[in-house]
Amino acid sequence: xxxxxxxxxxxxxxxxxxxxxxxxxxxxxxxxxxxxxxxxxxxxxxxxxxxxxxxxxxxxxxxxxxxxxxxxxxxxxxxxxxxxxxxxxxxxxxxxxxxxxxxxxxxxxxxxxxxxxxxxxxxxxxxxxxxxxxxxxxxxxxxxxxxxxxxxxxxxxxxxxxxxxxxxxxxxxxxxxxxxxxxxxxxxxxxxxxxxxxxxxxxxxxxxxxxxxxxxxxxxxxxxxxxxxxxxxxxxxxxxxxxxxxxxxxxxxxxxxxxxxxxxxxxxxxxxxxxxxxxxxxxxxxxxxxxxxxxxxxxxxxxxxxxxxxxxxxxxxxxxxxxxxxxxxxxxxxxxxxxxxxxxxxxxxxxxxxxxxxxxxxxxxxxxxxxxxxxxxxxxxxxxxxxxxxxxxxxxxxxxxxxxxxxxxxxxxxxxxxxxxxxxxxxxxxxxxxxxxxxxxx
Numbered sequence: 001x002x003x004x005x006x007x008x009x010x011x012x013x014x015x016x017x018x019x020x021x022x023x024x025x026x027x028x029x030x031x032x033x034x035x036x037x038x039x040x041x042x043x044x045x046x047x048x049x050x051x052x053x054x055x056x057x058x059x060x061x062x063x064x065x066x067x068x069x070x071x072x073x074x075x076x077x078x079x080x081x082x083x084x085x086x087x088x089x090x091x092x093x094x095x096x097x098x099x100x101x102x103x104x105x106x107x108x109x110x111x112x113x114x115x116x117x118x119x120x121x122x123x124x125x126x127x128x129x130x131x132x133x134x135x136x137x138x139x140x141x142x143x144x145x146x147x148x149x150x151x152x153x154x155x156x157x158x159x160x161x162x163x164x165x166x167x168x169x170x171x172x173x174x175x176x177x178x179x180x181x182x183x184x185x186x187x188x189x190x191x192x193x194x195x196x197x198x199x200x201x202x203x204x205x206x207x208x209x210x211x212x213x214x215x216x217x218x219x220x221x222x223x224x225x226x227x228x229x230x231x232x233x234x235x236x237x238x239x240x241x242x243x244x245x246x247x248x249x250x251x252x253x254x255x256x257x258x259x260x261x262x263x264x265x266x267x268x269x270x271x272x273x274x275x276x277x278x279x280x281x282x283x284x285x286x287x288x289x290x291x292x293x294x295x296x297x298x299x300x301x302x303x304x305x306x307x308x309x310x311x312x313x314x315x316x317x318x319x320x321x322x323x324x325x326x327x328x329x330x331x332x333x334x335x336x337x338x339x340x341x342x343x344x345x346x347x348x349x350x351x352x353x354x355x356x357x358x359x360x361x362x363x364x365x366x367x368x369x370x371x372x373x374x375x376x377x378x379x380x381x382x383x384x385x386x387x388x389x390x391x392x393x394x395x396x397x398x399x400x401x402x403x404x405x406x407x408x409x410x411x412x413x414x415x416x417x418x419x420x421x422x423x424x425x426x427x428x429x430x431x432x433x434x435x436x437x438x439x440x441x442x
Contacts, residue, residue, distance in 0.1 A: 027039060030043070030045070030050075030115065032045075032050055032053065032088070032115060033053055033054065033086070033088070037115045037116060037119060038116055039115075039116055040116045040117050041117070042109060042114045042116055042117045043114060043115060043116055044109050044113060044114050044149075045113045045114065045115055045121065046113075046375050046378070046379050047379055048158075048375070048378045048379050048382070049113055049121070049147060049158060049159065052145070052159045053087060053145075055145075056083075056145055057145070057161060057322060057323070058083065058143050058144070058145065058161045058306060059083060061335050062330070062333050062334055062335045063322075063330070063333065064310040064314050064316065064322065064333055065161050065306045065307065065310055065322060066335065067310075067333065067335060067336055067337065067338065068163075068236075068306050068309050068310050068313070069083075069143050069163060069306060070335065070336055071235070071236060071336065071338075072141065072163060072165075072232065072236070073141055075231070075232050075235055076139070076141055076165065076232075078139060079139045079140050079141050079165070079167075080137050080139065080140040080141070081140075081141050081143075082128075082132065082140055082141065082142040082143070083142065083143045083144065085128050085131075085142070085144055087121050087122055087144065087145055087146075087147065088115065088119055088120070088121065088122075089119075089120060089121075089122045089127045089128075090118060090119060090120070091107065091118070091120055093122075093127045093128070093130070093131070094112075094120060094122055094123060094124070094127040095107055097127075097129075097130045097288065097291050098126055098127075098129065098130075098259055098260040098285070098288060099259045099260055099285055099287050099288070100259050100260075101259065104259070106123055106148075110149060110369040110371050110372070111123075111148060111149055111371070112147075112148060112149065113147050113148075113149060113158075121146075121147035122144065122146050122147065123146055123147060123148050124146055124162060124164075124303065125142050125143070125144050125146060125162040125163065125164035125303060126164060126260060126301070126303060128142055128144070128164070129164070129166065129260070129284075129288055129292075129301065130288060130291045130292045131292075132166075133166075133168070133288070133289060133292035133294050134292040134293060134294070138167065138168045138169075138297075138299070139166070139167040139168075140165070140166055141163060141164070141165045142163070142164045142165075143161065143162070143163045143164075143306070144161065144162060144164075145159055145160070145161050146159075146160060146161070146162050147159055148160075149371040149374075149375065150371065150374070151370065151371070151374055151387075151388065152374045152377065152378070152385055152386075152387050152388040153386070153387040153388075154317065154318045154319060154320075154386065154387065155308075155311070155319055156319065157307070157319045157320065157322075157323075158374075158375075158378070160305055160306070160307045160319075161305070161306040161307060162303055162304065162305055162306065163303070163304055163306060164301065164302070164303045165301065165302050165303075166284065166299060166300065166301040166302075167224075167228075167299050167300055168284065168289070168294070168297045168298065168299025168300075169221065169297060169298065169299055170296065170297055171213075171214070171217055171296045171297055171298050172296065175297070176216075176217060176220055179220045179221060179224050180220060182224055182227075183220065183223055183224050183227055186224070186227035186228060186230075186231055187227055189231060190227065190230055190231060190234070193234055193238070194238070194248040194249060195230065195234050195238070195248055195249045195250075195251060196248045196249070196250045196251070197226075197230055197250075197251050197252070197253070198250070198251070198252035198253065199226065199252075199253050200253050200254070200255060200265075202218070202219045202222040202223055202226075202263065203215060203218060203219055203222070203263055204255065204263075206255060207255045207256075207262070207263040207264065207265075208262060208263065209262075209263065210262050210283070210285065210286050212286050213283070213286065213298055217298060218263070218283055218298065221283055221298055221299060221300055222263055222282075222283055222300070224300065225265075225281055225282070225283070225300035225302070226253065226265075228300075229267060229279070229281060229302060230251055233249070233251055233267070233269055233278065234249055234251075236309070236313065237249055237269055237271055237313070239338075240313055240338055249269070249270075250269070250270035251267065251268070251269055251270075252267075252268050252270075252275070253265050253266075253267055254266045254267075254268065256280055256282070258280060258282055259285070260282075260284070260285045260288055260301075261281070261282025261283055261284060261285055261300075261301060262282060262283060262285060263282055263283055264280070264281070264282035264283075265280070265281055265282055266279070266280050266281075267279050267280075267281065271312060276312060278304060278308075278309070279302050279303060279304035279305075280302065280303055280304075281300065281301065281302035281303070282300065282301065283298065283299070283300055284298065284299050284300060284301050286298070307319055307322060310322070313338050314333075314338060314339065314340065314341050315340050315341050316341045317341075317343070318386070318413060320383045320386075320413055321341075321413055323383060324413055324414060326344075326413070326414045328344040328345070328414075329344070329413075329414075345414070345415075347411055347412055347413075347415065347416045347417065348411070348416070349386060349409050349410065349411040350409075350410045350411070350417060350419065350422045351407055351408065351409045351410065352407075352408050352410065352422060352423075352426045353391065353405055353406070353407050353408075354405070354406055354408065354426065354429060354430055354433065354441070355392070355403060355404070355405040355441070355442040356403070356404060356405075356433065356434075356439040356440060356441050356442055357401050357402070357403050357439060357440040357442060358401070358402045358403075358404065358437075358439055359437075359438045359439065359440075360399065360401050368404075368437050370390060372437075373388065373406060373433075374388055376429070376432055376433060376436060377408060377429060379432070380425070380428050380429050380432050381408075381410075381425050381428075381429065383412075383413070384410055384411075384412050384417065384425065385408055385409065385410055385411075386409045386410070386411040387409045388406055388407070388408055388409070389406065389407045389409075390404065390405070390406055391405050391406065391407045392404070392405035393405070403442065408426065408429065410422045410425060410426075
């Protein structure tokens with residue numbers, strides 16, 4: 001069973017802080033995972049997000065995310081299986097150690113959650129790559145919850161779960177012999193399987209070898225990555241798709257760009273009539289290994305989203321369902337088994353628009369990003385909102401005031417909502433919007 005959301009200390013004081021972000025008073029500290037942290041000008045973590053931190057859905061036995069995790073771990077039995085890292089990391093861990101550019105948009109407070117200037121919530125499992133490599137791990141899987149400020153719709157949620165996998169080899173004749181032997185084993189297995197692979201060159205001018213890597217070594221490691229992941233995808237999708245000689249599993253590889261790998265790839269699977277992007281991967285950046293003080297080695301890494309995999313394999317239509325504690329959802333799943341989700345209720349949607357003028361005075365004006373509005377809605381209404389869309393914006397030709405209109409689509413996954421309930425939720429959203437951003441409701 002998924003645990004109920006715990007009560008988080010200082011939620012009330014933090015909510016007051018969020019609603020008075022431009023006032024002179026705010027709490028000097030926040031309690032997060034039973035520890036106090038100072039706040040500063042960059043603090044933007046919300047009560048809703050704080051409440052999610054202890055839950056760790058990927059560790060809840062029989063939960064679909066836990067099943068995807070266990071199936072992948074069973075495919076890599078000789079790898080270390082890691083899942084206990086704190087979600088609180090430094091910006092250096094999350095960005096700089098992985099060679100993210102200083103102007104990368106992910107660093108912005110509109111995209112990431114900050115406890116303060118020196119501490120944030122990880123936005124990807126790669127934030128722990130250097131730490132794990134530095135401990136001497138040469139083959140590992142790491143599963144964790146990650147956090148990004150995001151829109152509200154059926155496929156986006158500010159908390160999701162990733163799995164990172166990596167393997168490194170000695171950049172020596174013996175290390176390359178290990179790669180070649182593994183490549184032969186994996187290629188032999190795949191040659192006997194019902195899978196069609198649309199491959200691309202391991203290296204190309206637009207997907208180059210890293211300057212310090214031997215091209216032959218990089219090609220061998222890239223091939224090992226591809227063979228390993230083709231084998232994994234065959235195991236995950238092959239049984240569900242019911243592949244046969246007449247209808248084999250189809251996988252295709254596409255060039256990609258990531259700051260922390262080169263060459264880099266994305267992988268797609270043709271599943272239920274569509275090409276679906278499944279994961280990203282590549283040869284680990286030498287700068288990452290250098291940061292971990294790993295010499296004379298090279299290797300590969302991949303990352304995938306557990307929610308995306310589960311939504312595809314279990315046919316779960318709305319990402320909010322993963323957080324449901326309704327027995328009608330949880331009772332459908334057994335540990336280690338992929339089954340098709342059966343919708344137990346489809347309740348009618350009830351949408352409401354909220355239109356408002358942003359503050360006219362430059363002195364009073366509060367900057368509002370779409371993700372600010374979505375965070376506000378989540379804090380006030382929780383998961384009762386199916387999606388939020390900006391449906392209109394304009395600037396008055398005479399007063400130069402800016403007007404925005406957002407459409408909020410209310411629909412619970414577990415129960416019908418009365419119009420009176422929706423009106424009450426909408427009223428609270430408007431009240432919080434007025435107080436937090438000093439807007440004028442139209």
